[in-house]
Amino acid sequence: MTTPERPPPSPLPSPSPSPLAMERRTIDPIPEEERHGSPAGLFTLWFGASMQITAVVDGALAVVFGADALWAIPALLIGNVLGGVVMALHSAQGPRLGVPQMISSRAQFGVLGAVLPLVLVILMYMGFAATGSVLAGQAVRRILHLPDATLGIPLFGALTAVVAVAGYRLIHLAGRVATVTGIVGLGYLVVAVFTRYDVPAHVGVKPFDAATFLLAVSLGAGWQLTFGPYVADYSRYLPRSTSERATFRATFAGTVTGSVWAMSLGALIAAVAGDRFLSDQVGFVGELAGPAALGYVMYLVVLVGKVTANCLNAYGGFMSILTTVTAFDGRSRITPAARVAYITGFSAVATVIAMAASADFLDNFKNFILLLLTVFTPWSAINLVDYYLVSRERVDVPALYDPDGRYGRWNVPALSCYALGILAQVPFLATKLYTGPLTSRLGGADVSWIVGLAVTSAVYYPWARRTTTFDDDTADAPGASRERLPDAPQHAE
Template sequence: MGAGAGGKGISETRTIDRIPENERHGLPRDQFTLWFAANLQITAVVDGALAVVFGAEALTAIIGLAVGNLFGGIVMALHSAQGPRLGLPQMISSRAQFGVKGATLPLLLVILMYLGFSATGTVLSGQAINLLLGVENPAIGMIVFGAATAIIAIFGYRVIHLIGRVATVISILGFGYLAWQLFRQHDVSSAFGQQPATMASFLFSVALSAGWQLTFAPYVADYSRYLPSGTSPVRTFFCTFLGSAMAAQIAMSFGVLVAALGAKFLSNQVGFLGALAGHGAPLVYLVIASGKLTVNCLNAYGGFMALLTTVTAFNRQSRVSPLARALCILGFVGLSLVIALLASANFLSIFKNFMLLLLAVFTPWSAVNLVDYYLISKEKVDVPALYDPAGRYGAYNRTALGCYLFGILIQIPFLNQPLYEGPIASMLGGADISWIVSLVVTGLLYYLIKRNSPAVPERMILDGVNREGADGLAQS
């Protein structure tokens, strides 16, 4: 029996529909292991290294990354706490703010994010698998990794959480061993004080890690939605927050150290870690592959649900067949594999720009979603209306879409990116505070406009009975 038929089986059949109470299972601590595994991995190491590569002093970078992981992790975990209450994928619930069809705008950006992260993960994991298997053709490792990702994503929620628990143990052992080797082979104290600390480099480090955490926001509730609805939102929040922020900070701090020591990590990330491990290289390659497998399964799983959320906004379906589900996952993984095979060698620069771009487009979305859910709707949602363009939330919510676009545009004067430096960022010595401005201004603007919204139901509505005659209230 599948998970969609009582929650007992290993293979999931649910997609974008609400999870019934009799199929709920799990504990908040499952969120800790899943997000710990998703963050204690090589791409987070690269993210930390970028802070040093682009000018930050090591201690300044570590502190800045910690601040970003703290604040970004709080925002990300607030989204996770929505999962048990709603029992819905994250982007389906955003229809309550943007409208059933209007939510497709941020959804298209989410799909691009999934593809980008999946491709970069496939490149790095493919290298690790090749070294583990002793083969040279780069396509072999990528194809093996892509196949494993697709299989696990097709099985779904239960298996993804299982992989997260296993990968957590492997990653702790592997990174513990790598840290021991780093301190044994290098004078780590020499990594500090190599260049002056500046406010601009500190804020850049904050932006890197905050952006890392905020990119999880569009799909974090996908992995808490099976928790029983009575699960404490506080426990869900803290288990998610601690798992994500702690693991990311460990991995990013490691990245800062290897970059500041002038090691060859930047030119060959996988090869450097293998050389650092010495005889333990096979373990490290396994750590890289297992960590990336966890997060790539999240990307493939979330990617197919984002695709379905986009399509069903126009055909009004709330469920799809297992075959369509599997084909959607295979198509997504296949596309990310093609992108990985064609990837540019200029990995670090592209990845840095990609992270900062994601920060710019997801910060205002997160502000709108959280302000609406916690301050305006106050956790009350009309679930059937999320699938009906003629219902309470309408097809397009012009207010939310306007606030979202304004939240992107207001960042322009504060941006400091390779292609553009805004005038205010220049006045601040190159410091980029665009995401902070967007988060605060977008959230405040949306709250002031929508605080008395007639689209808010008097209570949570889970079915089509007693809908309070509120259809068509969100066309404002």
């Protein structure tokens, strides 16, 4: 009797790269064999990135500019939920396509046409990196006992660049660490606010005001909507079989829960502290923590949260710059040295801006957020309407890198819709630089982002439906650029 041969042992899986190892991929598609992770990682990344001092300041703005905390907190919740839905829908594209978010927008605007919103995206990342560095610099100054906050900004910029150069895995690790420190640190601060101040005496003291309520909604929505241009960058490594619903839920839960927690804390702090918080946001948080040792720990919590958030900006800025440059030269990969140069250069410019623009931080930050809403709500509307309602999640990924492919170089109608979406918001703006003629009729409320989403979607959808061809036989026909691809495999739940 012969003994049956045993099958040869299965090869051992290759070990996962260390989070400290430099990421190999940039804007090129992620092969299936390199996909890894689960949607749970998205929850910790976006919770950690949102549970931080800049979100606290964003929530405080609602009260600083006139809202009562009693009304500001539910308004911030509404804004975060509305904006979070849009943001998480972008995130769900990552596992399906395996490409960065702004590469996928070439399907709507054309390979060269996508450069227009990309330039604005790069400016957004630069602005957020600079404003975040202002707050982080305050924390570094106190940790190292530096004589001036601006001296802490370059140190923070260098730390951000190091993590961003390592890339995807280390950024996700930073998100997990920031989740733990954020829960402990900001959870302690919530308790401290209620034990050190008579909170009920400072809330519910102003009558309801629709304009400031809508301002708070806009601040919450703006926080979420501005994540849209890079959110899929951090889900693109997930296996293609990952459920879109699971990706959506993890992203939505992480970003909304973390943001609302931090913003609500900010609204309460602004209500009870007033001018003391306005003059030194990070310093006040350290004092609120209590004794010197606890204050020191709180500054570390601030720093960890800001490292996570600013790495998203540096990494996203690098990816966007690379997407812009390669639209003209056709590349999809670069050398490690070029990667270091791009990220270092971006971080250096953001550092210089932060050191020069730290005065009047709160007022500048509010106007910055509202201005970004004007620019990015039409982009989100076009991207989501096209992906989910027109092409129905079918994208020719190779054509995203080919100016002569089906998506072409310029999609003039889509760019026209984008410009129209921006112009439609102008009469409804309420910013320091400009107030629209219809804003006063709404009591000063800024509803421009709602108008931008609605108008852009209403104009783009019927046009795209009329011009999209569903016959795959015409995919290579001259002039054909937006044909629907064959159905992709269904996702596993």
